[in-house]
Amino acid sequence: MLCAAEDVESGKTGLDDIRFVHNAVPELTKSQIDTTATFLRRRFTAPVFIAGMTGGHEETTAINAALSEAAERLGIGIGVGSQRAAIEHPDQVESFSIVRERAPSAFVVANIGATQVKEYDMEIIDRLIDMVDADALAIHLNFLQEAVQPEGNTDAEGCLDAMKSLADSLRVPMIAKETGAGISREVAAELKKAGASAIDVGGAGGTSWARVESYRAQTDPLLERLGALYADWGIPTAISILESLTLPVIGTGGIRNGLHVGKCIALGASLCGIGLPLLKPAFKGTRYVLSEIMAVVEELKVAMFLTGCKTLPDLKQCPLVITGETMQILQQRGFNLAELQVRR
Numbered sequence: 001m002l003c004a005a006e007d008v009e010s011g012k013t014g015l016d017d018i019r020f021v022h023n024a025v026p027e028l029t030k031s032q033i034d035t036t037a038t039f040l041r042r043r044f045t046a047p048v049f050i051a052g053m054t055g056g057h058e059e060t061t062a063i064n065a066a067l068s069e070a071a072e073r074l075g076i077g078i079g080v081g082s083q084r085a086a087i088e089h090p091d092q093v094e095s096f097s098i099v100r101e102r103a104p105s106a107f108v109v110a111n112i113g114a115t116q117v118k119e120y121d122m123e124i125i126d127r128l129i130d131m132v133d134a135d136a137l138a139i140h141l142n143f144l145q146e147a148v149q150p151e152g153n154t155d156a157e158g159c160l161d162a163m164k165s166l167a168d169s170l171r172v173p174m175i176a177k178e179t180g181a182g183i184s185r186e187v188a189a190e191l192k193k194a195g196a197s198a199i200d201v202g203g204a205g206g207t208s209w210a211r212v213e214s215y216r217a218q219t220d221p222l223l224e225r226l227g228a229l230y231a232d233w234g235i236p237t238a239i240s241i242l243e244s245l246t247l248p249v250i251g252t253g254g255i256r257n258g259l260h261v262g263k264c265i266a267l268g269a270s271l272c273g274i275g276l277p278l279l280k281p282a283f284k285g286t287r288y289v290l291s292e293i294m295a296v297v298e299e300l301k302v303a304m305f306l307t308g309c310k311t312l313p314d315l316k317q318c319p320l321v322i323t324g325e326t327m328q329i330l331q332q333r334g335f336n337l338a339e340l341q342v343r344r
């Protein structure tokens with residue numbers, strides 16, 4: 001798989017511009033730190049979510065098995081990749097349904113693109129949900145990728161209306177999900193009106209689909225050029241979290257350690273999605289996925305300890321310093337920085 005073999009990350013998350021203020025007298029015992037998170041009325045042992053990545057190919061069954069076994073063991077949520085492949089090729093259903101088989105009690109999120117929502121009727125949507133006995137459905141937005149991909153679907157008209165009519169009859173919550181270019185405050189408001197119950201910001205700074213496509217397009221100089229030019233495009237994850245807080249937020253895009261998770265939670269996210277860093281461990285097996293996620297949770301606990309925060313709600317109140325480009329962008333986007341810094 002190209003994503004596991006090449007450097008497909010690009011841009012900045014903005015998280016380097018966010019700093020915690022060290023607390024030299026935290027007045028708590030590290031072993032008592034509680035990382036319990038809540039999202040869409042479900043509780044998780046930690047605010048880590050396995051971002052939807054894969055399915056739709058025989059080889060991906062083993063990857064999804066490893067990811068879902070880890071989710072089940074750790075008590076965290078997991079998404080699957082776009083289920084379009086299973087609708088078009090029913091022999092691929094197992095690569096998705098394995099997730100519910102191996103994670104019977106986990107919070108599982110089904111996945112389909114906004115452009116498919118325009119085409120699919122409720123019967124197909126029900127099949128997607130039943131395939132993984134989903135607790136929520138993510139509608140992915142990936143127009144950057146479509147624009148730099150050979151024969152990408154760039155007919156983006158009517159997505160909000162289609163999402164709205166879907167949400168009206170959907171039996172699980174709908175999560176609007178970007179895939180690496182982020183969500184703005186204006187778009188978050190539109191998505192809320194369209195019936196989304198939560199937003200997965202999929203911000204810039206992690207896996208870049210423009211970058212992935214530029215590798216794939218090496219026989220087409222124009223597409224290669226487009227992919228390279230737009231590799232950094234998008235709203236950095238840190239900023240997109242703040243822009244999307246009109247709904248519960250999953251902070252995804254370039255989350256690489258527990259300090260990143262802590263910063264996203266302090267900015268207001270409910271969970272943090274991690275994609276690419278779990279892909280290589282998933283190729284190797286469940287215990288490698290477990291150890292990567294457990295390391296991230298341990299890193300988060302150290303951030304909580306050193307800021308004197310016993311729980312995630314405490315972390316949301318903890319003071320932050322915002323510097324550099326992120327501060328400038330937030331100022332230009334009309335955020336009240338004094339309020340952001342003091343409130344926390």
Ligand SMILES: Cc1cc2nc3c(=O)[nH]c(=O)nc-3n(C[C@H](O)[C@H](O)[C@H](O)COP(=O)(O)O)c2cc1C
Pocket residue numbers: 003051052053054080081082111138140141177178179180202205206207252253254255273274275276277279
């Ligand atoms: C190999 C791979 C496949 C992915 N496939 C999908 C997909 O089918 N649907 C989707 O909504 N997002 C997909 N994503 C995007 C991830 O859910 C996530 O938003 C993105 O990778 C950013 O997180 P990261 O920087 O931690 O990788 C995929 C990501 C990777 C790495």
